[in-house]
Amino acid sequence: MWFDGQWRPWPDAAILTLGRASSRVARQHTDGADADIRDTGAMNSMPNPFSYEGKRAAVVGGASGIGAATAALLGQLGADVVVLDIQAASAPGVTEIGLDLTDRESIDRAVGECGGPVDALLSCAGVADGPLLPKINFIGQRHFIERVVEAGWMPRGSAIAMVSSAGGRGWEMNLPTLLELIATPTYEDAVAWMEEHPDMTGYAQSKQAVCAYVARKALDFGRLGIRINALMPGPTDTPLAQANADIWLKYASDYRSELGLGPSTAEEQASILAFLCSPAAARIYGESIVSDAGAGVARLTGTFEPSFN
Numbered sequence: 570m571w572f573d574g575q576w577r578p579w580p581d582a583a584i585l586t587l588g589r590a591s592s593r594v595a596r597q598h599t600d601g602a603d604a605d606i607r608d609t610g611a612m613n614s615m616p617n618p619f620s621y622e623g624k625r626a627a628v629v630g631g632a633s634g635i636g637a638a639t640a641a642l643l644g645q646l647g648a649d650v651v652v653l654d655i656q657a658a659s660a661p662g663v664t665e666i667g668l669d670l671t672d673r674e675s676i677d678r679a680v681g682e683c684g685g686p687v688d689a690l691l692s693c694a695g696v697a698d699g700p701l702l703p704k705i706n707f708i709g710q711r712h713f714i715e716r717v718v719e720a721g722w723m724p725r726g727s728a729i730a731m732v733s734s735a736g737g738r739g740w741e742m743n744l745p746t747l748l749e750l751i752a753t754p755t756y757e758d759a760v761a762w763m764e765e766h767p768d769m770t771g772y773a774q775s776k777q778a779v780c781a782y783v784a785r786k787a788l789d790f791g792r793l794g795i796r797i798n799a800l801m802p803g804p805t806d807t808p809l810a811q812a813n814a815d816i817w818l819k820y821a822s823d824y825r826s827e828l829g830l831g832p833s834t835a836e837e838q839a840s841i842l843a844f845l846c847s848p849a850a851a852r853i854y855g856e857s858i859v860s861d862a863g864a865g866v867a868r869l870t871g872t873f874e875p876s877f878n
């Protein structure tokens with residue numbers, strides 16, 4: 570919303586409420602018509618809904634790529650940042666905790682070391698393939714999140730954002746099977762379920778599991794005052810994507826060239842994750858937000874058929 574020639578993220582209702590409070594000044598609408606009178610003094614003291622000042626953020630998989638960019642951004646926005654990863658972190662000023670998502674005991678140790686409060690939990694780890702993929706991309710991240718929530722370390726008003734992928738599109742069609750996986754109560758039960766469902770051990774399936782998980786847990790966590798959402802990035806220039814560049818980075822490159830765009834940067838994805846865990850996203854619960862520059866909706870509506878190379 571434009572206000573006094575400046576972009577204001579707050580809704581009209583908030584401004585009107587504040588307008589009743591104290592010193593009042595007249596303002597002009599951008600169309601030149603006289604407007605009602607609003608309170609600029611109170612507006613200036615309104616908290617910035619994008620700020621992380623005074624908050625503590627935990628970034629799982631925060632040593633590289635999208636996670637590292639997220640850790641760095643949250644630090645710039647004022648957060649005290651903890652990075653939990655199997656490799657050393659690169660973002661300046663963060664606290665590091667070793668974590669191997671393929672090992673439940675390692676996750677439990679890392680949760681204990683992390684402690685609370687955790688105002689924002691960004692779950693960004695991932696691999697492209699291999700037999701450990703289900704544990705790294707979903708089962709281990711779920712275990713970490715649930716242990717932190719159960720420990721009571723996420724206060725009301727806190728938020729979780731997981732990283733799915735644009736490759737997880739269509740998860741709704743697979744929901745009955747995904748809900749079976751999500752219903753497994755423990756890390757070990759989920760691993761056993763995967764052994765019985767080898768067709769669910771691929772990359773796309775792990776990303777669909779993330780989308781279904783945030784949708785399924787939105788109410789349970791919401792009752793505790795915790796929001797959970799996911800991001801579905803398109804091709805993003807990170808070490809993981811570079812290692813699979815022929816498939817990952819070339820995907821829909823013809824579509825992006827229509828927009829004059831290359832692959833996304835890790836920083837572009839990080840800013841959406843930071844938004845999702847900020848008060849600015851206060852009414853977003855259980856959603857999986859696609860950030861692929863519109864390639865998916867171009868295909869859906871028939872405006873452009875992106876190629877796979």
Ligand SMILES: NC(=O)c1ccc[n+]([C@@H]2O[C@H](COP(=O)([O-])OP(=O)(O)OC[C@H]3O[C@@H](n4cnc5c(N)ncnc54)[C@H](O)[C@@H]3O)[C@@H](O)[C@H]2O)c1
Pocket residue numbers: 629630631632633634635636653654655656668669670671693694695696705732733734735736801802803804805806807808809810817835
């Ligand atoms: N790069 C892309 O094009 C793209 C597109 C869609 C989704 N994603 C997703 O984004 C997320 C981040 O990927 P990225 O591209 O930044 O890759 P990246 O390799 O740069 O980062 C992944 C991080 O996960 C950590 N990790 C891997 N195995 C782990 C384990 N066993 N225990 C703990 N941490 C472990 C890595 O050490 C690394 O820090 C992943 O979930 C990925 O699937 C990436």
